[in-house]
Amino acid sequence: MSSQATPTLRLMGIGASPGVAVGHAFILDRKRIRTPKLRLAEAEVEPERMRMKTAVDLSDRQLAELKEQITRTEGSDHALILEAHRLMLHDPMLVDAVNQLIVEDRINAEWAVRRVARKIKHLFDNIPDEYFRERRSDVDYVADRIIRNLMGQVVDEEVEVPAEAIVVAHDLPPADAALMARSGRVAGFVTDLGGQTSHTAIVARARETPAVVGAGRASEQISPGDLVAMDGTRGIILVNPTEEQLESFREEQRRHQEAEQLALATKDLAAVSTDGFRIRLNGNMEFLEEIPSLLAHGAEGIGLYRTEFMFLDRKTAPTEEEHYRAYRQVLEAMGGRPVTIRTLDLGGDKVPGKTKHEKEPNPAMGLRAIRYCLSNRELFRTQLRALLRASVHGNLRLMFPLICGVSELREARSELEACRTELGRAGVPVGKRFPVGIMVETPSAAMIADRLAQEADFFSVGTNDLIQYSLAIDRQNREVAYLYRPLHLSVLRMLESIVGAAKAANIPVSMCGEMAGDPLYTLVLLALGFDELSMTSGQIPAVKRFIRRVRRSDAAELLRDAMELTTAEEIERFVRTEMDRRFVDAPESEVSAEDAPLATPPSGRTTG
Numbered sequence: 001m002s003s004q005a006t007p008t009l010r011l012m013g014i015g016a017s018p019g020v021a022v023g024h025a026f027i028l029d030r031k032r033i034r035t036p037k038l039r040l041a042e043a044e045v046e047p048e049r050m051r052m053k054t055a056v057d058l059s060d061r062q063l064a065e066l067k068e069q070i071t072r073t074e075g076s077d078h079a080l081i082l083e084a085h086r087l088m089l090h091d092p093m094l095v096d097a098v099n100q101l102i103v104e105d106r107i108n109a110e111w112a113v114r115r116v117a118r119k120i121k122h123l124f125d126n127i128p129d130e131y132f133r134e135r136r137s138d139v140d141y142v143a144d145r146i147i148r149n150l151m152g153q154v155v156d157e158e159v160e161v162p163a164e165a166i167v168v169a170h171d172l173p174p175a176d177a178a179l180m181a182r183s184g185r186v187a188g189f190v191t192d193l194g195g196q197t198s199h200t201a202i203v204a205r206a207r208e209t210p211a212v213v214g215a216g217r218a219s220e221q222i223s224p225g226d227l228v229a230m231d232g233t234r235g236i237i238l239v240n241p242t243e244e245q246l247e248s249f250r251e252e253q254r255r256h257q258e259a260e261q262l263a264l265a266t267k268d269l270a271a272v273s274t275d276g277f278r279i280r281l282n283g284n285m286e287f288l289e290e291i292p293s294l295l296a297h298g299a300e301g302i303g304l305y306r307t308e309f310m311f312l313d314r315k316t317a318p319t320e321e322e323h324y325r326a327y328r329q330v331l332e333a334m335g336g337r338p339v340t341i342r343t344l345d346l347g348g349d350k351v352p353g354k355t356k357h358e359k360e361p362n363p364a365m366g367l368r369a370i371r372y373c374l375s376n377r378e379l380f381r382t383q384l385r386a387l388l389r390a391s392v393h394g395n396l397r398l399m400f401p402l403i404c405g406v407s408e409l410r411e412a413r414s415e416l417e418a419c420r421t422e423l424g425r426a427g428v429p430v431g432k433r434f435p436v437g438i439m440v441e442t443p444s445a446a447m448i449a450d451r452l453a454q455e456a457d458f459f460s461v462g463t464n465d466l467i468q469y470s471l472a473i474d475r476q477n478r479e480v481a482y483l484y485r486p487l488h489l490s491v492l493r494m495l496e497s498i499v500g501a502a503k504a505a506n507i508p509v510s511m512c513g514e515m516a517g518d519p520l521y522t523l524v525l526l527a528l529g530f531d532e533l534s535m536t537s538g539q540i541p542a543v544k545r546f547i548r549r550v551r552r553s554d555a556a557e558l559l560r561d562a563m564e565l566t567t568a569e570e571i572e573r574f575v576r577t578e579m580d581r582r583f584v585d586a587p588e589s590e591v592s593a594e595d596a597p598l599a600t601p602p603s604g605r606t607t608g
Contacts, residue, residue: 006240009222013190013215015235016201018538020253021188021210022246025226025239026165027219028172033147038108048102052095052109055149059089062145069179088142093120110147117143137193141173161185166228170219172200181207188212188230190237192219204232205536206289212237233539259541267298271544273526277552281544282340282534284512288326291333293537298544301338301395303460303534304512305330307383308346317379323386331394338395340460340512340534342439343383343412345369345401369402374411384419391431399460403438404445409455437507441465446494453505460534461498463513467491485568486515487524487575492563499528510534520572522546523579527559554582 040048067082088094094116101112117139124136161167161180164187171193177200180186186209194200194213204211210232222228222239229238229249238245272278282303283294294302310318310326331339347368373380387398400412413436423430440446441462453459463486468474470490473483485491502509510532515521517535519542525533526547533543558578562571 008241008245009239011215011218011221011237011239013212013218013235013237014195015231015233016194016198016213017189017204017209017211018233018256018536019188019208019210020229020231020233020249020256021166022227022229022249022253023164023166023187024162025168025190025222025224025228026161027222027224028159028167028169028176029219033144033151033153035110035114035147036108036151037111040102040106040108042106045103045106048109049099051150052098052102052112052146055109055146056089056095058149059142059145060086062149063089085138085142085145088138089146094142110150113143113146113150137171137198140171166190166230168219168222168228177203178207181209188228188232190215190218190222190228190230192217202286205538206287206293208293208538259545262541262545264296266544267296269298269544269548271547273547273550273552273555275551275553277526279526279530279547280510280532281540282338282510282512282532283537283540284534285330288329288333290537291330294540297537297540299337299537299540301340302330302334303340303510303532304399305339305341307342307344311344311346317382320382320386320389323383324389327387327390327396328393331390331396334394336395338397340397340399340437340510341387342399342401343370343380343387344373347372370400370408370412371402374408374415377415380415381419384416385423388416388420388423388430389428391434392429393431396431396434397437397458398434399437399439399458401439401462402441402465403452403456404442405448406451406455409438409452413455439512440498441469443470443494446470446498449498449501450504453501453507456507458507459498459502459509461495461509461511461513461530463491463511463515466494466513467515470494485572486518486521487562487571488568489563489566489571492524492559492571495525495528499530503529508532517543519543519546520575520579523550523555524559524562524575526550526552527555550582558582 063082063086067086094113097116097119098109098112101107101115102109105112107115120139121136124139159176159180161183163185165185166188167180167186168190170191172189172191177189181189181203188209189200189204189211191198191200191211191213192215198213201211201213210230212230212232212235215235215237218237222237226239227241227246229241229246230236231249231252238249241249270278271281280300281298282301283290283297283299284304284306285291285294285302286306286309307323307326310322327341330341345368347363347366367375373383387396390396398416400409403409403412416436420430435457437458437460438445438452438456439462440449440452440459442465445452446466449459467484467486467488471483471485471488473480499509508531509529511525511530512534514535516525516530516533517539522533522543523546535543558575561578562574565571565574
């Protein structure tokens, strides 16, 4: 029952793993370690360094044991996160700096670890890339482990979570998240820190556990035992909700569970409108472990496989063999379904071994993604050779990120062909030619989409960046995040132009940004004529269900009327109202997948 005597507290965070959960708060307070600060005598310096070494060695053994445990029960992908922590544990940036402080400043190891961790985290704060910025929590996790071992504290204490608990934490170590989610007793996760690419978010999505991250001071504002209702899609948290609010959440939870059941029952049905327009629904992924969930929710392929994780927390860039093994595993696991792999989408400051690059004043618009790859040809070729070799094992589609002009695309394709020739001369087997597409995520690419469409085999629209660059806002900046409006008229016109250029050139056009997975935008994307939408597994059922209940001609009419309006607020309000009025109770399509072939060939041209 709700605690109506207590005022309801409403918190907002980042919806990181979809689903609705209601339960009582279980506060996991593992981060608040009081770090002792001591000055050392000269004679104490060397023993302190040895104490630090002992703590690091102990931490390494603990992580190795955890990795083995998680590999046995959860598979190898979460274990890779722990391996990354082990590498960080021995990173000279951490260990050498701590020893230097012990010697030069004569301070105890705990204090030195905390100071160095703070400095490293500050470096992460200045990284524009969201994925790598989220690695701040890894620094905390490793530092805390060393400090606890220095202080003789219990480190890997087993957490007994009560049934249907909403686990609330300042931040959540990935091992804790994986082990607690596996217990089946966690209804949801809420953390103060983190983003869409934090390890908590990745683990929660893989386990299909609702999660809201980046919720500010939630762990301080929520008390143990508080009744919590949370929405992992919209990022909403209600603490001690009213009876009315609670019933609303429970109704939403029932709808979500019904959609889940429906997804399992109808996962093999096509996303086809009642008047026969067919869209392919694909999944976005990063780790191999996400594939079973994607397939269970009806993903017909992989629309975006991010490869950046391979470069994370390493001293050297991944080898061609490491790339090859990773891509082969995914292609084989998808069993002939299309797999769209994006080449490296990072800047030089994040690539292992390249940290001494001169700092760029604005890295988000600097040497990153395809620009970085074309400036570091051997690193680029290593990935391309691996992709060509892996193409033997499945239905590969290759995608270049941040293409802004035709010249970049030509250069990138030229490198691919050079690698193909090189492998051929060496007698290394490569697959048949596969489609080579581009991410359309900048206004420049959108404006010349007609020219790019002549040389790309498919388009994939990355709305997260396209909207940010178009509206000149950083959605991570709380001061201006409200300006991030996917239904801004300028965005709609740009999407219309991109799709039109693709259709004119007879190439498929897909969307893999967050906009693709939000049912609010499904009608708009259906009307625009996207051939494919790619999203996280949990979003697929709702989007499919919506598409199977509407006529595309009605959606097109709605879009025409919406684009007569002027402001994003007017358009959003209009779309919401019309969706409720026209489509909510509409019957489902009776058109089968066989009766509704894709509007364009799923693989597009094959000129790569």
